[in-house]
Amino acid sequence: MFNLILFGPPGSGKGTQSDKLVAKYGLVHLSTGNLLREEIATKTPLGLQAMGFMDKGQLVPDEVVIGMVDSHFDKHKEAKGFLFDGFPRTVAQAKALDKLLELKKTEIGKVLILDVDEEELLKRLILRGKTSGRSDDADENILRSRQDVYKKETLPVASWYARTKKVIHVDGMGGVDEIFERLCSHIDKKIKL
Ligand code: B4P
Numbered sequence: 001m002f003n004l005i006l007f008g009p010p011g012s013g014k015g016t017q018s019d020k021l022v023a024k025y026g027l028v029h030l031s032t033g034n035l036l037r038e039e040i041a042t043k044t045p046l047g048l049q050a051m052g053f054m055d056k057g058q059l060v061p062d063e064v065v066i067g068m069v070d071s072h073f074d075k076h077k078e079a080k081g082f083l084f085d086g087f088p089r090t091v092a093q094a095k096a097l098d099k100l101l102e103l104k105k106t107e108i109g110k111v112l113i114l115d116v117d118e119e120e121l122l123k124r125l126i127l128r129g130k131t132s133g134r135s136d137d138a139d140e141n142i143l144r145s146r147q148d149v150y151k152k153e154t155l156p157v158a159s160w161y162a163r164t165k166k167v168i169h170v171d172g173m174g175g176v177d178e179i180f181e182r183l184c185s186h187i188d189k190k191i192k193l
Contacts (some may be wrong), residue, residue, distance in 0.1 A: 001106045002027070002081035002191045005088075006183075007158060008114030010143075011121035011128075012172050013179060017114070018085040020180050025191060028076045031085040032065055035072060037134075055135045055145040059153055061087055066096045073100060080167045081109075083193075089154045092160070109190050112162045112183055114172030118147060 004027065007015045015031060022029040036054060039047030046068065050060045059065075069087060076082070088094040098124035099105050122143055154188055161167050170182050 001079070002109045003084070003101065003106060004081070004187065005084045005108055005111040005161070006114070007111055008116065008172060009118075009154075010146045011125040012114040012116045013124075013176070014085045014114065016176055017180060017183055018083055020176075021183065021187070022083055024184065025081070025187065027081045027082075027083040028079040029085060030069065030072055030082050030087065031091070032060075032069065032087040033085070035068055036060060036065075041069075056143075057136055057142040057149060059149060062090055062092045062096070065089075066093060068098070070100060073093055073104070088157055091156050091160050094157050108161070108164070108166060110186065111158075111164075111167045112186060113158060113167060113169050114179070115169050116172040120173060121147065 002025075004021070006018055006021070008014055015033065018029055018031060021027065036047070036050045036107070040051050040054075041047070046064060049064060053060045065087065069145070073082070088097050097108075122140070125137050125143050125146075126140065128134070129139075129143075136146065158167065168186050170186065172179055
């Protein structure tokens with residue numbers, strides 16, 4: 001089993017690149033952002049709870065996200081690996097993921113971090129906000145506060161994994177295809193198709 005974490009600030013291209021990576025490597029895509037938006041769309045109690053946090057650009061509470069990941073993980077017993085996109089976003093989530101993977105007798109293979117200038121991040125999200133219908137993309141103040149939340153709550157996760165020597169920084173500036181090639185060059189060293 002090969003498990004990959006794609007890490008980076010909001011707008012760094014995690015979702016965009018994940019779609020291409022799961023198509024190439026056959027990993028199961030676990031995007032907590034997508035799972036939460038599905039819960040909201042179907043108006044589940046979990047979705048209604050999450051919506052208030054997401055609309056303000058805040059993180060959804062750890063226990064909600066961890067429970068959701070746990071049950072998604074169990075639905076894919078035959079997976080040859082997972083691509084974690086937007087998870088873990090706090091050190092508590094990273095610790096919970098370590099425990100979960102240990103129970104399943106597997107581990108994280110690589111953590112790829114997409115590095116993108118803040119100005120470019122805002123530019124991409126403002127553009128997406130014009131068509132996505134996502135309330136958390138619609139307002140520039142919320143976009144800026146999502147970047148602040150990333151720095152305060154999510155960046156420490158990178159230090160948490162830095163101890164494992166599995167972290168690689170990847171230049172996330174440029175075209176989608178060239179960034180994809182950069183990511184693949186690191187994954188190809190670890191995975192056989
Ligand atoms: P996510 O769904 O993870 O949202 P995101 O960080 O904005 O998405 P992403 O980074 O994947 O977007 P992408 O760059 O691909 O989370 C949304 C919210 O859910 C969070 O704020 C939080 O409230 C909640 N949440 C999710 N996970 C959570 C967790 N684990 N714990 C707590 N709360 C959680 O795309 C951005 C735009 O850039 C797109 O329009 C794309 O087309 C464009 N783009 C991508 N690559 C480009 C490139 N190379 N050049 C130009 N444009 C590009």
